[in-house]
Amino acid sequence: MHNSDINKFKKIVGSKNVITDKKDMEKYLKEWRGIYTGIAGAIIKPKSTKEVSNILKYSHEKNISCIPQGGNTGLVGGQIPFNKNHVVISLERLSKIREINNVNQTITVEAGLILYNLQKICEENNLLFPLSLASEGSCSVGGNIATNAGGVAVLHYGNTRELVMGLEIVLPDGSVVNNLKTLIKDNTGYSLKDLFVGSEGTLGVITAATLKVFPKPKKIYTALVSVNSPKESIKILNYIKNNFSIPLTAFELMNNFSIELVKRHINDILIPIKKFKWLILIEFSSNEGSKDEEDKIENILNKILNQNLAKDIFIAQSLKQSKNIWNIRESISEAQKKEGGSIKNDISIPIEDISKFINSAIKISNEEIPGSRCVVFGHIGDGNIHFNISQPVKANRDKFLKKEKNLRKKIINLTLDLKGSISAEHGIGLARKNDLKKYKKEDVEIFKSIKRSFDPKNIMNPGKVIDI
Template structure:
């Protein structure tokens, strides 16, 4: 059937979900067409804000009938342009923030059933009120939405102990590209009845369907916590300290983060509200222990880790938080790096992973490669050393000509990603592929991987209307 004129298309959409929930006009839709760092600007036909799974299904069916591309969007906190429309002006952004109900929270089963638009921090708070704990934690938790964290398989600072978002998902509710609602909101820990279909949608970045709700695992709430910050010489010492922590703390080790002196200095300059510790070093390691029982001597365990680090000439200095406020100050150093880097000027960002044992050599070789490319580059290296994920970011030289910046960015990217490949790592550890890294995987992953991804995409979305151009390119 032929498509209606654009005005009629939007009128039909407004009739489905209410005119006030279909945004048009450049000013109204601008916030939904730009990534949070202001680097990517797309153009959309409209922004639709459904309030229920039935309304999402109607939008998807409308999209199918009129061949209008859809771009699902959560809190728009992504870093690879996965939730931003392209420049064609044809797509409709489906913003899921109105779908923000916690449908159920079962303390016996330790499960929460939440809609896609629930803010991550809201789920954390609701779980805490019920005496439970939702472990996924990241810098954007005050604004990112559950649907987006599922679509990107978000990681964060607790992956070491609890795993990625994928590991928290028991079941999903998804609107498929043909408008059908797949009700996979199962809450079973064991269900071995064929393909585990939910995993196709986790990390698919909205290219196979729109996640509208999820059944998520909750965990025993920590009753005690201990936090320490240690300074070490380099990344080799940081890895050795992590190994010590793992040996001493075992399953109460919930976080092991690292950042360089350059990161600390950036926070000091551009986030002066963050308290600075007295210790100084080349690299800092932030350790957190959590236990469900207050009887476990977490401070003593941390003291043992640091003492062993001093004895083995790994740790140069260290401090253990004596209160929750002090612990938050130590975490403030780590959590404000991204914002401080943004304020410091243009940068090249890379979210990579390697085997943990390879991190010291990888970092050393990367720094040498950057120095050879452009001595004025300023590396900003931090991340989750306990799971092998580093954010290897580079501030551009001050006053660099914009035309040279683009060329240099490509050179830096090639140098770093070639080294990632040499260590059998990943060019996207936790941020996804989106538009930014979509084509890079053609070079850095086996061709069969891409062929299989395209086959899955064609099977689910043969018309290529679900977030087209993200994660995988259809040839």
């Protein structure tokens, strides 16, 4: 990268906000799983939409490629640059709250705001922003929107897409589009915000968003339920949905081995049910918080037990117990990371076939890699399963990972046979680009023409999601 370019960027954002030192750049170039390590000419940290616009205006003129980055928690490599002439635009300094509107029930925030901070600000205002993921302490609102993040509350509140009302965007040529609307109804042509939700930094930079918020629930009820198989969990899900009116806000399945890993690698977590094959985390959220409701919840959980759908039930009696139950679920990825090599699949399947998928995928994994240890968990209420495989005990990590291609091919075929999706919530980035090209040929052609019309010079996150 030319010194003149670096100097120009320094002029736009201030010298100390352009990082070129190798050591200081490291945290922006390595991602959470340690799979991708990138290179870049500089990391640029703007503080305003105007600065983002000036960076892009200049980059467009000089054909400099830009990779937007939020919290760098993406799991498909989309936020990592791979060329010394490319720059990362880190949104971390663009993190103000612009407006909280209690009447419209909306909040307008800048893209670099950390999700956890957004949740806290809402809570302080007696509101709820329901998006919740295990990476919430680091991921940013802009990254959540750019990946259409899912998480644990989709069952009731929807994906990030459903929570976005309007966006402020900077296009590749530096022009700013302000669509920060609070309208519930607005049928005025194509939905630009919907194009940018899930665009993974390939169409422009999201600088701010108006988001839906909800009244903060008066009471949250959390329970752990043990079942013999995923099939029972789906029966319980349907039973609750069909017979109960208190909102069911989370329904997460975890297999025995995923809990084994949490016990092995994570401190200070108690597993309140001792013997089980599968556990489900169930959460209800209530705007009443009455004693009557508490009885109703106990009652429906007991019915599930009496009908032999569940083997055992533990209902959290305090916030501490509830947090402990959530910690079990949210620590699985961290625990699996400590267990050696892993092959990951983030898939979704129509709910009726989830059980069929899990059984067949376990069988395939053991045929392909004898001794495979399947870590099966996820948002089963949305049909979304993280079907991960940890390396067999004492196996060589690299040899194990070499088998990923064949195994993934079979898991993908199974997923597609069951009319599922090969990337339910993590996106495409770099990791799933070839799969997208291979399995969604017709869509990819349409994506290319959209990309060309927004970014004819291909300066936004080139090489991610699709090639043009």
